[in-house]
Amino acid sequence: MIQVNKSPISFLGLIIWLIAALFFLYEFFLRTFIGTVAHQIIPGLHLTPESFALIGSAYYIAYAIMQIPVGVLADKFGVKLIMIFAVLVCAVATWLFAQSTGFGFAFFSRFLMGFGSSFAFICLLVIAVTWFPRRYFGFFAGTSQFIGTMGPLLAGGPLVFFLSKTHGNWRLVLSLIASFGVLLALLILFIVRNKPRGGEQALIYLKRPQGLSQSLKLLFKNSQMWYIAFYSACVYASIVVLGAIWGTDYLEARGLTQRLAADMVSLAWFGFAVACPLLGAFSDIARRRKPTLIFCSLLGLLSTAIITYVPIHEHWIYGFLFFLIGMAASGQNIGFAIISEHSSLTTRASGLGLNNAMIILLGAIVPPLISLFIDVSHGAHLTASDFIIGFSFLPALSVISFFIAAFLIKETYGKPQREPIVLKTG
Numbered sequence: 001m002i003q004v005n006k007s008p009i010s011f012l013g014l015i016i017w018l019i020a021a022l023f024f025l026y027e028f029f030l031r032t033f034i035g036t037v038a039h040q041i042i043p044g045l046h047l048t049p050e051s052f053a054l055i056g057s058a059y060y061i062a063y064a065i066m067q068i069p070v071g072v073l074a075d076k077f078g079v080k081l082i083m084i085f086a087v088l089v090c091a092v093a094t095w096l097f098a099q100s101t102g103f104g105f106a107f108f109s110r111f112l113m114g115f116g117s118s119f120a121f122i123c124l125l126v127i128a129v130t131w132f133p134r135r136y137f138g139f140f141a142g143t144s145q146f147i148g149t150m151g152p153l154l155a156g157g158p159l160v161f162f163l164s165k166t167h168g169n170w171r172l173v174l175s176l177i178a179s180f181g182v183l184l185a186l187l188i189l190f191i192v193r194n195k196p197r198g199g200e201q202a203l204i205y206l207k208r209p210q211g212l213s214q215s216l217k218l219l220f221k222n223s224q225m226w227y228i229a230f231y232s233a234c235v236y237a238s239i240v241v242l243g244a245i246w247g248t249d250y251l252e253a254r255g256l257t258q259r260l261a262a263d264m265v266s267l268a269w270f271g272f273a274v275a276c277p278l279l280g281a282f283s284d285i286a287r288r289r290k291p292t293l294i295f296c297s298l299l300g301l302l303s304t305a306i307i308t309y310v311p312i313h314e315h316w317i318y319g320f321l322f323f324l325i326g327m328a329a330s331g332q333n334i335g336f337a338i339i340s341e342h343s344s345l346t347t348r349a350s351g352l353g354l355n356n357a358m359i360i361l362l363g364a365i366v367p368p369l370i371s372l373f374i375d376v377s378h379g380a381h382l383t384a385s386d387f388i389i390g391f392s393f394l395p396a397l398s399v400i401s402f403f404i405a406a407f408l409i410k411e412t413y414g415k416p417q418r419e420p421i422v423l424k425t426g
Contacts, residue, residue, distance in 0.1 A: 013131035016192050017140065020079070020124040021147040023087055023184060027120035028151025029177075030090060030113050031059060036159045040170040041106075051103050058107050062114030064360045070122045071353030078194035079123040079130075084185050086123070089116030091181025098174035121148070125352045129340055130195055135284050135414050138337040142280030145333055149273040219347040219354070225339060227408045229355045232335030233362035234401035235296055238304050238394045239329035240363040241370055242322065243268040246387065251318060253384045254311075264319045271326025276333045287414040289338040290405060296331030297402035299324055304394035308387070331401070332359055341412040366393065 034041070034056050042052050074082055093112035100106035121144075128140040159173070166172050219225055242250070243265055251261035283292040303324040312318060335355055343351035373390035374382070 009132055009136070010196065012193075013196065016131060017124070017127050017144075019184075019187050019192060020083065020120075020127045021144050023083060023188075024120045024124050024144060024148045025151045025154075026087070026181065026184060027090065027117035028148045029155045030094065030117055030151075031063075032152040033155040033159060033177075034059075034110075036155055037163065037170045037173075040163070040168050044170065045100060045102055045106055047103060047106075055103070055106050055110050058111040059114035059117070060360065060364065062111045063118045064357060064364065066115060066118035067122070067353040067357030067360065068350060069353075070119050071347075071350035074119075074123055074126050074349035075347065079126050080188065080192045080194050082119055083123050083188045083192065086116045086119035087181050087185040087188060091178045091185065094174055094181060095178035098171045098178065121356060122349055122353050125336055125340070126349045127192075129348060134341070134416060135287070137340060138280030138282075138284040138289075138334060138414075139277055140280075141336050142276030142278070142330065142333045145276040145330075146273045149269055152269070219343065219350055222342065223408075224342045224410060225351055225354055227404050228335050228339045228342065229358035230362075231293065231297075231401050231404040231409060232332035232339075232355050233358040234397040234404070235293075235300055235331040235335075236329045236359050237362055237366045237397050238300055238325050239268050239272060241367050241391075241394060242304075242307070242325055243272075243329075245367045246370070246374070246391075247322070249382060250307075250384070250387050250391070253382045253387065254318070256315060256318070260315060264315070264322050267319045268322040268326040268329075271323035272329050273326070275327040275330035279327075279330050280333055280337065283334055283337065284414060288411065289334055289341075289414070290409060290411045292334050293331055293338075293405035293409065294402060296328045296334070297398050297405055300328030300331075301395050301398035301402065303328060304391070304398060308391040308394065311384075328398070331405075338409065338412055341414070341416050342410075366397070369393065 038052065041047065047055070070082075090113060093109050093116055096109035097106060097113065100109060124144050125141060128137055128144065132140055162173050163170060241247075247265035247268070248258065248261045251264055252258060256264065279292050279296070283289050286292075303321045306312075307318070307321050307325075312321075332355075336352055339351045339355045340348055370390040370393050373393075374387055
């Protein structure tokens with residue numbers, strides 16, 4: 001039996017979704033805070049720049065490894081139990097990190113932090129699928145990503161403010177952040193439900209339900225899953241390269257100051273935050289996913305090609321182009337919507353996990369690959385021409401994503417494609 005909620009959007013559903021979104025924001029904060037406290041952590045733990053980078057990467061290693069297992073666990077046990085466990089793991093890991101005295105313990109606690117955080121986004125998407133009508137999934141998935149981007153913002157200026165108020169006592173600040181995780185776990189315990197209780201109807205399956213292992217085999221054999229996941233990864237890769245790694249250095253090589261370059265790069269994330277709910281809502285209303293996927297690919301191709309090959313003398317144009325790069329990256333949000341519609345009931349969370357895993361995997365591969373082609377023979381004094389060959393990968397990835405969206409991904413018209421055939425008995 002499955003449950004059907006008669007009311008389109010319930011107040012309780014919104015509250016549950018907001019709590020899950022708060023967990024996603026918390027996870028995103030934990031993902032990014034380490035850069036803000038680097039000046040305190042490196043001497044406090046007696047780290048070298050290399051060992052500090054390894055501690056930072058520990059989070060992503062655990063996060064990437066867990067994406068498919070997270071989907072399987074969410075499908076099997078439901079989101080409430082999984083979220084309570086995951087938030088408590090994050091809280092404990094943050095507290096352990098605050099008690100660290102050296103590299104080994106810090107690396108372990110950071111890895112544990114990534115393990116707990118890996119549950120946040122998939123559980124949030126499962127809640128959106130379960131509690132809201134499918135036609136609104138693109139909007140809620142996009143708004144979820146908008147809320148999540150508040151995490152890095154809080155890990156910036158506000159965290160610096162609290163550090164200054166505690167005279168740089170990062171251990172105390174992280175301990176307080178850990179206690180917030182415990183409070184969040186209590187909210188989940190007392191409020192979150194796996195499924196709506198109201199409006200239940202008994203349903204008789206006309207197709208025999210499949211076991212989990214058989215469903216996963218069918219999931220991995222479904223070419224649409226791989227096409228969508230690879231599209232999402234390709235369309236998102238540019239914001240990873242330009243928004244998180246090389247964007248500031250590149251704009252400095254183009255003549256911008258470090259402060260102005262950083263401001264221009266931040267517009268990429270602003271564009272991403274704005275476009276995710278807007279384009280998600282558009283695809284929901286239009287009942288078409290593919291036009292938005294294609295639009296994001298073409299937008300990414302245009303913006304990355306201009307940034308890479310065209311000398312620009314007006315600073316505001318760079319800001320506009322980086323904003324467009326963020327908009328293009330929001331195509332991965334539509335990827336989550338369409339992959340949920342191509343998944344069966346028993347593998348929906350696993351399909352979402354596959355999409356997220358591919359995004360993270362390509363996001364980890366592309367930046368170092370591009371870095372190999374960036375001429376670093378000038379040391380710290382890079383010129384714009386040093387980036388051209390490496391950055392040529394970015395429009396190429398946009399072309400690949402366009403080809404996948406236009407010719408390989410099948411339109412769902414905003415409807416699930418693999419639901420069981422059922423008869424209502426009530």
